[in-house]
Amino acid sequence: MRFPAVLIKVSDCTSRVPVLLSFQAHGIFSRLQAKPQRECDSSYLLWTIRLFRNGNARSSFGIAFDIDGVILRGQVPVGGSPQALGRLYDDSGATKVPFLFLTNGGGVPESRRAIELSGLLGVNILPSQVVQGHSPFRNLLNRYEYELIVATGKGEPAVVMSEYGFKKVLSLEEYASYFENIDPVSQYKKWTTCDLATKARQHEMFEPDYDIFSEKVRAAFVVSDPVDWGRDIQVLCDILKSGGLPDKHYGDQPALYFAADDLEYQAAFPTKRLGVGAFRIALECIFNRIHNKPLQYTSYGKPNPFVFKNAETILRKIQLNDKNEDAQSHSFETIYMIGDNPPVDIKGAKQAGHPWFSILTRTGVFRGKDNDPDFPADRVVDTVEEAVEYILQRECCL
Ligand code: G3P
Numbered sequence: 303m304r305f306p307a308v309l310i311k312v313s314d315c316t317s318r319v320p321v322l323l324s325f326q327a328h329g330i331f332s333r334l335q336a337k338p339q340r341e342c343d344s345s346y347l348l349w350t351i352r353l354f355r356n357g358n359a360r361s362s363f364g365i366a367f368d369i370d371g372v373i374l375r376g377q378v379p380v381g382g383s384p385q386a387l388g389r390l391y392d393d394s395g396a397t398k399v400p401f402l403f404l405t406n407g408g409g410v411p412e413s414r415r416a417i418e419l420s421g422l423l424g425v426n427i428l429p430s431q432v433v434q435g436h437s438p439f440r441n442l443l444n445r446y447e448y449e450l451i452v453a454t455g456k457g458e459p460a461v462v463m464s465e466y467g468f469k470k471v472l473s474l475e476e477y478a479s480y481f482e483n484i485d486p487v488s489q490y491k492k493w494t495t496c497d498l499a500t501k502a503r504q505h506e507m508f509e510p511d512y513d514i515f516s517e518k519v520r521a522a523f524v525v526s527d528p529v530d531w532g533r534d535i536q537v538l539c540d541i542l543k544s545g546g547l548p549d550k551h552y553g554d555q556p557a558l559y560f561a562a563d564d565l566e567y568q569a570a571f572p573t574k575r576l577g578v579g580a581f582r583i584a585l586e587c588i589f590n591r592i593h594n595k596p597l598q599y600t601s602y603g604k605p606n607p608f609v610f611k612n613a614e615t616i617l618r619k620i621q622l623n624d625k626n627e628d629a630q631s632h633s634f635e636t637i638y639m640i641g642d643n644p645p646v647d648i649k650g651a652k653q654a655g656h657p658w659f660s661i662l663t664r665t666g667v668f669r670g671k672d673n674d675p676d677f678p679a680d681r682v683v684d685t686v687e688e689a690v691e692y693i694l695q696r697e698c699c700l
């Protein structure tokens with residue numbers, strides 16, 4: 303808990319420690335932090351005082367880390383990220399500050415991503431600390447649990463959806479393999495790992511207990527960055543245009559969901575790469591040219607305000623450490639969003655409003671000297687390590 307401000311007479315400042323400790327004497331608080339903010343006039347100092355209740359020490363702030371361009375570039379840590387994260391743990395390995403990763407990326411289940419991140423960053427990350435672009439797809443379970451759905455993107459999109467509980471899910475690649483010649487240029491794709499004989503064997507081994515050729519696809523999910531844009535655009539157009547059965551022509555467009563809408567993002571290559579948002583534009587342009595009704599779709603991920611609301615709720619739960627307390631009963635004074643992409647991370651944090659505070663790094667999409675002109679952050683730093691240093695100083699944790 304933090305008292306917003308306390309005015310203390312300058313004449314008392316020499317004895318400021320005893321003055322402040324008298325709060326503790328009441329036995330209500332176990333820990334106290336105080337810092338002078340500014341001199342209001344010649345005789346008063348404005349202080350901010352933060353008090354922690356006995357036996358229930360809670361941080362009044364939390365941190366959300368973007369991954370691509372802030373923590374990693376490709377599979378390589380950037381900006382001193384292992385060191386930055388290491389500062390959020392105490393000697394026993396327990397977290398001192400509640401934090402999570404808030405990424406628009408994905409393609410593997412949150413549990414696996416947590417293991418990967420732990421290995422790359424040298425700290426123990428829990429699955430509950432990983433929020434990916436597709437994480438909210440699990441909220442659609444009541445609508446599609448027993449319906450046929452397809453999922454596409456790098457990694458293992460169908461495994462992601464199965465782990466969320468969807469019972470009838472196929473990857474777009476697997477689905478397409480049932481329809482001979484659906485991709486007219488597949489034989490030229492030298493990188494395709496599976497030949498037709500192998501595919502036929504796979505179909506025999508994992509024969510679904512429903513008829514692929516009569517069961518309509520009810521929804522398509524773009525879980526992460528698509529790998530084969532040409533095939534995916536073709537097959538998605540087939541499914542969406544036909545009403546859920548590629549070689550037939552009837553019915554309304556099945557639902558289409560994107561895990562994110564990033565036009566560009568920072569990966570291992572020196573300049574920005576095209577993201578899921580770019581794929582969405584390509585699909586939408588083509589679909590709208592070949593179909594008489596415009597493409598209907600829903601995009602998740604940052605900068606949507608609900609992503610930030612959800613992150614706040616998760617941070618509260620992390621803070622309460624799964625104790626049987628109502629997560630709503632605790633609120634943060636500040637949640638820091640550390641991101642590299644102004645129209646995604648910074649715009650999102652700005653739109654979310656209190657308690658979000660945005661910090662923009664220069665290790666990814668943004669490389670400007672000053673602030674971003676369109677979506678200015680509350681603070682601009684070079685690296686995530688610098689961002690964490692700034693936060694800990696601002697929060698009097700040093
Ligand atoms: O595909 C990854 C990407 O679109 C962005 O990831 O971590 O920068 O939100 P991130």
Ligand code: MG
Pocket residue numbers: 368369370371372567568641642643666
């Ligand atoms: Mg990023």
